[in-house]
Amino acid sequence: MKAIALFSGGLDSTLAMKLVIDQGIDVIALYVNIGFGSTRDRREHMVNMCNQVGAEFLEIDIREQFLRDILFSPKHGYGKNFNPCIDCHGNMFKIAKSMMSELGASFLISGEVAGQRPMSQNIKALKVVGDLADSENLLLRPLSAKLLSISIPEERGWVNREKLLDISGRSREKQLKLAEEFGLVDFEPPAGGCLLTEPYFAKKMRDFVKFDQLEVEDIDSLKFGRHFRLKDGAKLIIGRNLDDNSGLQSVKSSKFSSLEAVGVKSPFALISSSASEDELNFALQTLLSYTKADIDQEYKILFNGGEREYFAKPFKNRENPREFAI
Numbered sequence: 001m002k003a004i005a006l007f008s009g010g011l012d013s014t015l016a017m018k019l020v021i022d023q024g025i026d027v028i029a030l031y032v033n034i035g036f037g038s039t040r041d042r043r044e045h046m047v048n049m050c051n052q053v054g055a056e057f058l059e060i061d062i063r064e065q066f067l068r069d070i071l072f073s074p075k076h077g078y079g080k081n082f083n084p085c086i087d088c089h090g091n092m093f094k095i096a097k098s099m100m101s102e103l104g105a106s107f108l109i110s111g112e113v114a115g116q117r118p119m120s121q122n123i124k125a126l127k128v129v130g131d132l133a134d135s136e137n138l139l140l141r142p143l144s145a146k147l148l149s150i151s152i153p154e155e156r157g158w159v160n161r162e163k164l165l166d167i168s169g170r171s172r173e174k175q176l177k178l179a180e181e182f183g184l185v186d187f188e189p190p191a192g193g194c195l196l197t198e199p200y201f202a203k204k205m206r207d208f209v210k211f212d213q214l215e216v217e218d219i220d221s222l223k224f225g226r227h228f229r230l231k232d233g234a235k236l237i238i239g240r241n242l243d244d245n246s247g248l249q250s251v252k253s254s255k256f257s258s259l260e261a262v263g264v265k266s267p268f269a270l271i272s273s274s275a276s277e278d279e280l281n282f283a284l285q286t287l288l289s290y291t292k293a294d295i296d297q298e299y300k301i302l303f304n305g306g307e308r309e310y311f312a313k314p315f316k317n318r319e320n321p322r323e324f325a326i
């Protein structure tokens with residue numbers, strides 16, 4: 001017997017898998033990549049958690065579909081920020097369900113806990129998520145199963161309901177105790193990861209979609225750097241540290257061109273390819289204002305790695321660009 005678990009890399013989904021694996025079920029840990037995971041590459045961590053409980057790790061990329069069908073038109077609205085959690089979960093389960101026959105799985109598992117999150121995990125919302133996914137009661141939530149109506153895997157005796165749990169609410173106490181019992185190590189704090197739940201990220205998203213259509217290649221530009229919206233609508237992004245610089249360097253969107261100053265330690269920056277001349281000049285000065293450049297000296301700035309070269313001085317008043325900060 002095999003099950004597919006929706007796997008986020010977090011402790012709850014790892015525990016849910018462990019409870020089912022301990023009942024002799026093979027589990028595929030399905031990580032559904034919607035594009036808004038944390039800025040760190042968590043693959044290694046996820047594989048590590050799977051190895052600890054004996055689940056098989058599988059990742060699928062649904063970024064295009066998520067942007068097209070869910071992110072901007074969630075039927076059940078957003079949580080506190082840009083997170084359409086109910087629709088997002090429902091969509092993930094629907095996709096997992098559609099993979100069941102191909103993967104030879106008989107049911108689905110999730111690490112959801114009743115009452116843990118205000119929007120997506122109150123008992124009513126769990127039902128809505130199941131309905132959205134058209135899960136036909138094949139969805140088992142091992143951590144809260146005893147508080148929920150009986151699912152097919154329990155009814156048919158594929159899993160023993162008595163060995164499942166009745167955890168509810170936001171306290172992590174029971175999960176931490178279980179993790180200790182199971183000998184799990186290196187797990188992350190809860191709810192880490194989804195940038196859509198973060199206020200500043202949500203603000204950048206709202207700003208982006210006011211001016212442009214968000215495409216998959218644009219997502220990474222929102223994850224890194226200090227963001228500015230310039231007077232004619234161009235976007236300027238300046239790296240704040242080495243991680244930002246390398247993150248911005250990996251952005252593949254044709255909507256942006258890069259800027260980097262020469263002769264002074266320079267952050268890496270992106271500017272909208274459609275920027276006006278005024279905006280570009282402003283961006284050059286802004287970039288230099290985030291370096292230790294001498295305010296009386298002119299510096300060379302490489303546009304797209306040297307495709308063009310510009311010369312500029314930093315602003316005399318380094319506060320100047322702040323009014324355009326997002």
Ligand code: SF4
Nearest residue numbers: 083084085088089194
């Ligand atoms: S937190 Fe993010 S990934 Fe999780 S359900 Fe909500 S929107 Fe989807």
